[in-house]
Amino acid sequence: MKYLVLTAQLFFATLLMAQSPYISRVWEYKPAPGQFVNILPEYEEGDDVEAMCRKAEEAIANNNKGMITLGGWGGYVVFGFDHLIVNRPEAKDFVVLGNAFYSNQQTAKTGGSCEPGIVMVSYDANGNGQPDDEWYEIAGSEYTNPQTIHNYELTYYRPSEDHVATPSLVNPKTFIDTTHIAWEDNQENKGYMYQLVYHKQPYYPLWIDDNTVTFKGTRLPDNYADESGNGTYYVLYAYDYGYADNHPNNNEKAQIDIDWAVKADGTPANLPGIHFVKVYTGVNQQCGWLGETSTEIMGAEDLDPAFHTAVENVTMPSLPVKRFINGQLYIIQGTKIYTVTGLIVNK
Numbered sequence: 001m002k003y004l005v006l007t008a009q010l011f012f013a014t015l016l017m018a019q020s021p022y023i024s025r026v027w028e029y030k031p032a033p034g035q036f037v038n039i040l041p042e043y044e045e046g047d048d049v050e051a052m053c054r055k056a057e058e059a060i061a062n063n064n065k066g067m068i069t070l071g072g073w074g075g076y077v078v079f080g081f082d083h084l085i086v087n088r089p090e091a092k093d094f095v096v097l098g099n100a101f102y103s104n105q106q107t108a109k110t111g112g113s114c115e116p117g118i119v120m121v122s123y124d125a126n127g128n129g130q131p132d133d134e135w136y137e138i139a140g141s142e143y144t145n146p147q148t149i150h151n152y153e154l155t156y157y158r159p160s161e162d163h164v165a166t167p168s169l170v171n172p173k174t175f176i177d178t179t180h181i182a183w184e185d186n187q188e189n190k191g192y193m194y195q196l197v198y199h200k201q202p203y204y205p206l207w208i209d210d211n212t213v214t215f216k217g218t219r220l221p222d223n224y225a226d227e228s229g230n231g232t233y234y235v236l237y238a239y240d241y242g243y244a245d246n247h248p249n250n251n252e253k254a255q256i257d258i259d260w261a262v263k264a265d266g267t268p269a270n271l272p273g274i275h276f277v278k279v280y281t282g283v284n285q286q287c288g289w290l291g292e293t294s295t296e297i298m299g300a301e302d303l304d305p306a307f308h309t310a311v312e313n314v315t316m317p318s319l320p321v322k323r324f325i326n327g328q329l330y331i332i333q334g335t336k337i338y339t340v341t342g343l344i345v346n347k
């Protein structure tokens with residue numbers, strides 16, 4: 001009997017360790033060029049794709065609340081959890097943490113520093129624990145906006161080795177290289193991402209060997225306005241719902257409902273839950289001295305209330321009740337906690 005109790009306690013302890021509401025692993029980190037790229041996280045000579053992925057994980061997994069940049073439009077991160085985030089009915093299921101904030105200036109719409117990232121989700125359908133299954137886009141508030149471009153494609157070019165900086169004629173002290181990163185899209189647009197005096201490091205990801213990098217996905221309409229009219233004050237307006245880094249983390253509008261996931265043809269994906277999330281920068285815009293808009297990620301969290309019930313705080317009712325503890329269903333009666341199969345897990 002003692003042996004059984006010990007086994008049960010070990011089982012319970014293991015179970016607690018295995019379940020975390022936070023990101024447990026970063027699977028891929030591939031930012032587009034950007035003013036914080038090679039800084040957040042920091043590139044050091046010799047770092048390869050895998051090393052940078054581990055640095056991104058160190059920053060945003062396990063509730064570490066560091067920060068990574070995704071660079072300009074299309075740059076992305078793929079991360080996962082150690083359990084299924086259940087699609088709870090009539091409820092928001094998870095939140096991706098960014099660094100969005102509202103301006104304290106009074107404006108007609110909600111805005112400030114809102115840099116919306118497209119959120120995609122995946123269910124581990126083949127059960128191998130890896131994100132090699134189908135991806136579904138979270139259809140946020142702008143999914144059906146006629147200005148949203150689905151199937152957008154954008155290619156960025158690494159500056160050539162003999163690249164010479166082209167300072168701005170108007171403001172050379174701020175815009176130190178107006179031809180830093182050339183880009184072109186599949187809508188017959190091309191242009192340059194400029195380099196700002198505030199961030200003088202190369203903007204192209206230094207650990208990527210290829211001289212071009214191409215991203216595909218959904219491009220949201222531009223969300224900025226130069227409210228000063230003279231380039232001194234830019235406001236990036238928040239979209240209503242369904243994006244990352246678009247509302248402050250503690251705002252309910254930052255939360256995502258898995259019910260919003262759609263298939264490629266726009267019909268509901270009807271997912272029971274998700275294991276993996278991909279986030280990419282959703283706008284392709286540059287805002288004067290603020291530079292290009294880039295989604296930042298600080299973490300992600302399962303919103304299941306079970307994770308907000310610490311095991312030491314479980315009250316012991318006299319009648320048997322079912323309760324989720326760290327995502328697992330238990331039956332509690334008196335001072336005892338049972339699994340659903342009747343195994344006593346405390347004493």
Ligand SMILES: [Ca+2]
Nearest residue numbers: 087088091258
């Ligand atoms: Ca839900």
Ligand SMILES: [Ca+2]
Nearest residue numbers: 124128130132
């Ligand atoms: Ca899989």
Ligand SMILES: [Ca+2]
Nearest residue numbers: 099115245296
């Ligand atoms: Ca941001």
